[in-house]
Amino acid sequence: MGDLTRPKGDQAAKARQKKFALLRRLEVPEDGLPGSLSLSYRRCGKSYCHCAEGEGHPQWQLTYMERGKKRVEAIPADWVEEVRERVDRARSFREGVGEVFLANAELLGLEKKQRGKKKPNKRT
Numbered sequence: 400m401g402d403l404t405r406p407k408g409d410q411a412a413k414a415r416q417k418k419f420a421l422l423r424r425l426e427v428p429e430d431g432l433p434g435s436l437s438l439s440y441r442r443c444g445k446s447y448c449h450c451a452e453g454e455g456h457p458q459w460q461l462t463y464m465e466r467g468k469k470r471v472e473a474i475p476a477d478w479v480e481e482v483r484e485r486v487d488r489a490r491s492f493r494e495g496v497g498e499v500f501l502a503n504a505e506l507l508g509l510e511k512k513q514r515g516k517k518k519p520n521k522r523t
């Protein structure tokens with residue numbers, strides 16, 4: 400670990416505690432799925448179908464980005480529950496990772512503040 404992650408004081412201790420608590424329970428969900436699940440309605444194009452007049456057929460889809468390109472995967476209705484759970488697991492993981500990095504940013508800010516108070520060549 401570099402020097403930049405070692406600010407002192409209560410706020411720093413709290414940020415560090417939060418970070419390590421997160422790191423302890425963060426586990427990559429191996430079956431996690433990217434993006435988000437949504438429901439759309441599409442017309443099948445058959446003139447005799449009820450959808451020609453109405454809302455269209457419901458279709459669940461998983462939308463995600465792959466290297467800057469938007470991808471859409473149609474999801475069978477009976478898969479929706481499981482896919483939703485896998486999307487949620489991946490989202491929680493991403494949020495957790497984001498929190499870790501935010502805690503690091505807080506520590507970086509504190510370190511900067513604390514260094515500012517010290518004499519330039521006094522290092523501990």
Ligand SMILES: [Zn+2]
Nearest residue numbers: 442443448450
């Ligand atoms: Zn139709």
